[in-house]
Amino acid sequence: MAGYRMRALSWWVTLPDLEIGNESVFDRIRQRAETFARANADTAVIFGAHFRWDFLPFWDILHDYLKETARILDEYGIQLFDHHSCTLIHRYNNPAEVRELMFKYMRHLPFPPSREAAASWSFNGERLDSWRMIDRRTDAPAYVRQYSADMFCFNNPGFRKAYRKYLQRLLPETGIRGLMCDDMIYFGGFYQCSCPHCRAKLKFELPPASDTSFWGNWGNPRWIGYLRMRRESVGEFMKYVKASLPENFPLMSCCTSGAYGGNNCNAQSPHEFLRGDNRLNLEICGNEPGDVPERLASCSYHAGISKKYHVPVTAIGYGFFPDSAEHLWALNHLNGFSTWFSTLKGNLGLSGELLKELPDDASPVARAFAFEKAHPELFSGELRSACAVYFSETTKTDSFFGACETGSTLDYRELMSHLSRAGIPAETIFSFPENASGIPCVFLPSAAVMTPEEKSGMEQYLASGGKVFSFGPENLTGMPQHPDGSFEDLHWLQHQQFGYSGKDEWVKLRNGFFRNLSRRPSGIMELVHQHGARLPEIRAEGFAVSLRGNTAHLLALDYDIQLHPLDRSRKQRSSVDLIEHAFVRNTAARIYTDRAVEKVFCPLGGSALIRQNVIELSGNPMYLILCFQEKNTGPRK
Ligand SMILES: [Zn+2]
Known part of the structure; x- marks a missing residue:
């Protein structure tokens, strides 16, 4: 399934x-x-x-x-x-x-x-x-x-x-x-x-x-x-x-990412949806492309749910032209999701005559879907990660610190964004693995509230040789538990301050367990390199990296957006602009890897040339798929 x-x-x-x-x-x-x-x-x-x-x-x-x-x-x-x-x-x-x-x-x-x-x-x-x-x-x-x-x-x-x-x-x-x-x-x-x-x-x-x-x-x-x-x-x-x-x-049921404290307002919970749903939906609201590292963080939450419950994800995103549709498709493949592309013409506030100037609903995604249909093998492998990041549902639901967008969920998303900017594949988990064989280390961002079951799961993981890097406030002592001003106006949701500061220093408290009191600890990359799973090394500045089976998927992180001239004629605004082009920027011209690469695909344009362990790019590809050699996948000499 x-x-x-x-x-x-x-x-x-x-x-x-x-x-x-x-x-x-x-x-x-x-x-x-x-x-x-x-x-x-x-x-x-x-x-x-x-x-x-x-x-x-x-x-x-x-x-x-x-x-x-x-x-x-x-x-x-x-x-x-x-x-x-x-x-x-x-x-x-x-x-x-x-x-x-x-x-x-x-x-x-x-x-x-x-x-x-x-x-x-x-x-x-x-x-x-x-x-x-x-x-x-x-x-x-x-x-x-x-x-x-x-x-x-x-x-x-x-x-x-x-x-x-x-x-x-x-x-x-x-x-x-x-x-x-x-x-x-x-x-x-x-x-x-x-x-x-x-x-x-x-x-x-x-x-x-x-x-x-x-x-x-x-x-x-x-x-x-x-x-x-x-x-x-x-x-x-x-x-x-x-x-x-x-x-x-x-x-399925419409579901935005659960990686936000705002989920408490409307009681949205993918864990609950899946008591009935056998497909998980992710609605990616707003522009495509949007803030890609933030999107990758919110998608990782859903990818973690998908793995936990063995349920496939179909993610819907919006756009009107190929650059948006194709970016959505690539973003989804980095997370193992299916794509549901949608225009949103009724929200543009344009007359029926002007809307006829836009492409039909299907053609923007045609090239991407044709590629997917022709190459199912590139999209079927299991996602592999260097480390896991624990998302604390209990902190999100049972504390004011978790319910505010400035609290624990922000610390989770910032860590995920940091990892994707560094090209490190990481996965989100909601309970500790039984042992350290698949996931050698777990980051625990601002999990200020943990149930006895969660704590004993962590102890079992540590006892099996796993490493835990816990950071942020350990508990809620001294933290506000409710808004100072009005609760009803929800101003607190985006603006609550916690006045918390903790020393940025990793301290080994006992075997396998490390603590840092800061909400923004330094040294994350060094810890991943030292303790994370040994995966193919890929250096590709400006790209997020996802590993699936024998392939690596790379998506550009930054874009210059060009709106269609009709955007100026809109009689209403929505969260989706009329984007005509997204130009890739700040990506490396060369990618380095320590594994033998057999083939590189650029399904959305641009091209790549393999020269030993360097891949030379031209034409600013948005999305790359590297296929490693099946045999002799060890490091190149
Ligand atoms: Zn009722």
């Missing part, structure tokens, strides 16, 4: 696509299917008609469209996955708001009902409105302002049964081959949900929102329990969704 791969593209559904009485709708499906086939995609994922409950009166029409799409794509050997929001419903409060909503969220194909009409909508014998999440601040239905949406609570038994019933219609009526069940988090933040079903899962009465001894106080065990209840509720629901589908039916 972990070796499962896909080459996926978004299949956008717009309002004219649903005019199913019009023959041209089906012609357009076929035309687009041909572009997908030419781009060597094997999977199409629905985008649009997203807030699925808002389409309740039109499910017959939508399902007819999906069925025809699935049937035609099947002729081209492409599988159709559905992708919809299971929980969010667009709701507006006045005509100006609905106009803004339909401008900003055209990608959801919003045709939101009025509140008055929606109040009488029912399904499976229950009113939809009765399933809504409740906000503890108002004890009224929670409003998710960023999406102009209300939201259903996945702890509501009526909602659960209704969603199961919907799935039992969706599959036979459409022939979809997989499902992305979205928005399985508490989207509106910490104060959700205080509905009776969520409250019943707590062993205490949920305090009023004014009670600062509870809300945002990581020193209060009840608060930790409330956060845990929310995470576990997501896992329980995904287990229920899985049980509502045929065995082994592909299932």
